[in-house]
Amino acid sequence: MLIVRATKKLLDHTNPPRAVDGDHDTTLLGPWYATALFWRPRLALLVNERTPLPVLLPLAPARSLPARVPAEIATVLDAHQVPSTFTADELQHMQDCRFTTTANRSVVGIMNEFTKLSEIYTDDSARPDLVPLSLRLATTPCSPLYATNVSPDRELAALVGSTAARSRKRVDGMQHGE
Secondary structure (H helix, E strand, C coil), X not given: CEEEEECHHHHHHHCCCECCCCCCCCCCCCCEEXXXXXXXXXXXXXXXXXXXXXXXXXXXXXXXXXXXXXXXXXXXXXXXXXXXXXXHHHHHHCCCEEEEECCCHHHHHHHHHHHHHXXXXXXXXXXXXXHHHXXXXXXXXXXXXXXXXXXXXXXXXXXXXXXXXXXXXXXXXXXXXX
């Protein structure tokens, strides 16, 4: 299950399926945060809690947003050259997407910074190309990552690398009868 912790303005605008007590995220990346950007066209900004990886996607049609979130995350993971096995595993765990309220002020602050940077990086006269914009935002240094990998793109690469190393170690152990 994918849990998206959304701002009130996004929840009010989309009325998505809600998480209930006992629901928990089963993806390796963990929960995502989301907000609405009331630009022309309207967008949704997702930020991963674990890696602060940003993903921008069209908000319209708002009712289909929960169904579109997993594919948009996968598109950005592919753009970051994440191995297809990692992305496929994440997608399998994202089949059920539920929304709830925000809980981490630090991630909300990062969403606010990404919103401001998105405005700076886009040309008001053109429709922004969302995947390249998401990739550019992912190079932004984020204070929660200063002690580790500094930016979301590097944090994602480290997480994927450590996951691949654990998988290889587990496979090697099974091959050698450990």
